[in-house]
Amino acid sequence: MAGQVRDTFTIGMERTLNEDVLLGFRQLTDIGIRALPPNNDPTTAMLCINQIGEGLIRLPHVDTRAKVTVDEDGTPRVISPALPFARVLETSVEPLRFYAASDPFVSAHLLGVLGSVARISGTRSRREALREEGRRVVEAVRETNPLPSEMTMVREAAAWAYIRDDHPDILRAGPESPAM
Numbered sequence: 001m002a003g004q005v006r007d008t009f010t011i012g013m014e015r016t017l018n019e020d021v022l023l024g025f026r027q028l029t030d031i032g033i034r035a036l037p038p039n040n041d042p043t044t045a046m047l048c049i050n051q052i053g054e055g056l057i058r059l060p061h062v063d064t065r066a067k068v069t070v071d072e073d074g075t076p077r078v079i080s081p082a083l084p085f086a087r088v089l090e091t092s093v094e095p096l097r098f099y100a101a102s103d104p105f106v107s108a109h110l111l112g113v114l115g116s117v118a119r120i121s122g123t124r125s126r127r128e129a130l131r132e133e134g135r136r137v138v139e140a141v142r143e144t145n146p147l148p149s150e151m152t153m154v155r156e157a158a159a160w161a162y163i164r165d166d167h168p169d170i171l172r173a174g175p176e177s178p179a180m
Helices: 001-007 023-036 041-061 086-098 104-120 124-142 149-164
Strands: 067-070 078-082
Touching: 023 041, 023 086, 041 086, 041 104, 067 124, 086 104, 086 124, 104 124, 104 149
Parallel strands: none
Antiparallel strands: 067 078
């Protein structure tokens, strides 16, 4: 019996992608952040953002609901918490938003990827979470006092990615206009 119990668990020094979906997102985020200034490798940062977008698109196909494992008598023994989409989005995008704010090209790319995920995403709550994250990206860039042409590029990326008829103000020029 002890051997069967030991074989049920994988014990190691590191988290693994099989048991921890957030690990892959976090690794991509960390690589993307390391590629930003002062290292100045925006292509790597954008490739990481692309992969994060792919992961966000595939996330609905991963069972992220809470799970309860029961024994043969039906007694709950292991409870695995749910993994909400918003948590994955926050874990993977929030740090990138912070560090990419000073690079409008990477921020514009991030907005484009978030917009692509939003268009493919099946639920309204996910689209709203992605839209809100996009709004935060625009605001983070605005706070770095970019050149007007850079801010215009970021706002145009946001408009392409998120804006519908109910948000026409994102294309206005000037730092005083709302981001989204």
